[in-house]
Amino acid sequence: MALGEFDLIRRYFQHPLAQPGVHAGVRLGNGDDCALLQPGPGQVLAVSTDMLVAGRHFFPDVAPRALGHKALAVNLSDLAAMGARPLAFVLALALPQIDEPWVQEFAAGLLALADAHGCALVGGDTCAGPLNVCITVFGELPPALALRRDAALAGDDLYVSGSLGQARLALEALRGRWRLPEAALVRCRQRLERPEPRLALGQGLRGLAHAAIDLSDGLLADLGHVLRASGVAAQLDVPALLASPAVGPDVRALALVQPALALTCVLAGGDDYELLYTAPVAARSALERLGRELGLELSRIGRIVAATDAGPQCSLVDERLQPYALPPGVELKGFDHFA
Amino acid sequence: MALGEFDLIRRYFQHPLAQPGVHAGVRLGNGDDCALLQPGPGQVLAVSTDMLVAGRHFFPDVAPRALGHKALAVNLSDLAAMGARPLAFVLALALPQIDEPWVQEFAAGLLALADAHGCALVGGDTCAGPLNVCITVFGELPPALALRRDAALAGDDLYVSGSLGQARLALEALRGRWRLPEAALVRCRQRLERPEPRLALGQGLRGLAHAAIDLSDGLLADLGHVLRASGVAAQLDVPALLASPAVGPDVRALALVQPALALTCVLAGGDDYELLYTAPVAARSALERLGRELGLELSRIGRIVAATDAGPQCSLVDERLQPYALPPGVELKGFDHFA
Incomplete structure (x- = not known):
């Protein structure tokens, strides 16, 4: 496997939105020990994290472009539910091996959605391991309006x-x-x-x-x-x-x-x-x-x-506020990842 | 397995530091779609993420208390290297099964270090999957001093x-x-x-x-x-x-x-x-x-x-600025997770 961890990041996960001066909320993008984020005046930072595991949240043979999209989408959905505006995200990615066409497609799906919402990829971590995508997303909003x-x-x-x-x-x-x-x-x-x-x-x-x-x-x-x-x-x-x-x-x-x-x-x-x-x-x-x-x-x-x-x-x-009886066979259990 | 995802979070990962009014930088702790963080006046938010994978970053039989400590420590180390003061973190945890004594020890190691540095656990995600610990940490600092x-x-x-x-x-x-x-x-x-x-x-x-x-x-x-x-x-x-x-x-x-x-x-x-x-x-x-x-x-x-x-x-x-010859057998390759 010729491509190393740092090459992988440089080649597929350098995001133009994270370059200096492009995004008002991003003081420092990826490449350092930390990224530096600054919510606008009167705003606080909204933070959410979601991990997607192969076989549990997606089929192992899912199209990588769709997986890249969905991994960010489910996190952005948490910002939406808070009323926050997207600002940036970090990506931690465990891959069984480096399959360049796969990574390229994954990154394309991920960054297309990021671009659509002005959400800069400002850092992350890449390692070998069972396929796992963990994203933490940052948004901003005036705290009283959350x-x-x-x-x-x-x-x-x-x-x-x-x-x-x-x-x-x-x-x-x-x-x-x-x-x-x-x-x-x-x-x-x-x-x-x-x-x-x-x-x-x-x-x-x-x-x-x-x-x-x-x-x-x-x-x-x-x-x-x-x-x-x-x-x-x-x-x-x-x-x-x-x-x-x-x-x-x-x-x-x-x-x-x-x-x-x-x-x-x-x-x-x-x-x-x-x-x-x-x-x-x-x-x-x-x-x-x-x-x-x-x-x-x-x-x-x-x-x-x-x-x-x-x-x-x-x-x-029902419309007269009387109890509504569901037909037999409806499964109402909420989704529990360990159930 | 009687204990579900939400019980697990309630029982082991409710952090007193994340309760309302305890921590100046935490406007809203866990339990909502997002946590809300507010860096102090003149400060920006420093963000870093690290994923630990069993067999790659730790032995699968590592003591869970040590693993909880290390998973947060390696993230706090990135804040240290930026000159930032710890504020909060989120935890995404994939577990092969819910082993309560294991989770209890893991949480004890994790939260003891968090308490030592005033770093509030403000959110996360828990799911079934190959053991994987992903932490994103937040600190604050005046941007000019990074x-x-x-x-x-x-x-x-x-x-x-x-x-x-x-x-x-x-x-x-x-x-x-x-x-x-x-x-x-x-x-x-x-x-x-x-x-x-x-x-x-x-x-x-x-x-x-x-x-x-x-x-x-x-x-x-x-x-x-x-x-x-x-x-x-x-x-x-x-x-x-x-x-x-x-x-x-x-x-x-x-x-x-x-x-x-x-x-x-x-x-x-x-x-x-x-x-x-x-x-x-x-x-x-x-x-x-x-x-x-x-x-x-x-x-x-x-x-x-x-x-x-x-x-x-x-x-x-050497001390006279002449080239220093290493003895044979020294391995100088930097660590690359995919090498």
Whole structure:
């Protein structure tokens, strides 16, 4: 193997955005013991880290360009859920061997998404080992406008962006548990492998939304995190959810033949990388405007209520607030990496 | 396995330093999509990341407490080399399975070092996979005082802190290539498994030193990084180095029977986590004072000179600046994870 660690970094991971003077928030890019970052005046630094492991978060034979994209996308999604603007990231990469075409494709997918969001690759670490991608991402935002998980209030509306369940549907198809038409598989796989972090939405929600979270574990599981952090409960209006654009065409088609699987995909799919957020009723028209501006569907799917004796949990209800009974066979377990 | 991902984090990785209001630089600790960090007035954020892989950076059966210590120590060492003060870190941990006693020991080693340096664990990620520890650390410093690699000037003295080579010597012994007396093995293994990041030294060097780097790859390899970044050359005074406290008692004893291996350990050992730095001649007495205050040996081992046609490289010289010939058998290759 002729190419060493330092050559690899020089050849594929030197990012023009990290060069001196290019990016206001980057005082010093990669090549030193540390990078130096400076949030703008009145801003704090938002930090998140996510590790992707072969066989657990992606198929070992995944296209490297898609993997590069997704590894950064899932981190940017955390910035989006906080309302932060991306600034920079560091990459730690363990590779079984140096396969130059693979690394080139991985870097291309990674840096294309970084460029699209002005997020500079400012440092990292490369070593030999079982394939593992660990990214830590940095964003900036005024601290008072952070969209925290613990800020949901009784009376808030509950929203979700975009559409849910396609990534899970692709996973079911790739694992051979469900057969999808070719065109649907291509669309769903795109959602699984190349999620688009909702950064513009997250920043647009500053000052409008109360709490927000990104959907990585599944709608009900991630909603549970918000409810516990905020000490409130929720009523999820299942008919409103099912009638909304949050159920896209492929999942809607599935629902006609296999409703339990469709509900599993929507309620507990995982890997959606949409935003779930709460906002006061007074923000409804501003949120409609925001959705139109961004060309993004924002679906109102329920409400936040005071926690009862049953604790900070989510009830499934119909349009008359009566309990909604799911058909048998829906799997509602949130995604737990060790479960 | 009864314990899930979220239980694991709640039980072992909730850090009192990351609770609200405890740490001035931590606006929001873990539990949300992002942590929020705020460097002090006039300070920027220094960021570094290091990944440790089983079988490559540590023996798979390493004591978990030592591994927790080392995973953070090697990251703090990068902050030290920049002159930064530790603020916070995030941890991404892939575990083959949840072994509670193992995790408890790992967390104890990790958080004891974090507490010793006021460095708050503010977030992370846990997943199933081949054992892999990835830490990203954050420090703060006034940007004009950063100890950069590209700041060495011709005429500077060249220094190294503490002592070199024991970690490599322990590695040779553990791999069965060299037999060490039991007491020496215990001492050397301590250096390999529980390095102490030179944070007080790094901050003490602000305004005194020009360039600095931490020694992870070996003295000559890391010196090479400084020389290339600064566009200068160096003369390493080998007799001065060998007479100095930079060669500690165990390596000194080795030199009597196996001089080539002793020189390999000192010049290319790796895993030393001492600081190598350059400083103007005018700083000598201030540096002597600093070493006394810290109770740390600071050895002057050469000088920075203008780069010649041969480029930014290091010459080995004797006290009369004549070329110093190493005995046969010294291995000078810098550590490359893919070599």
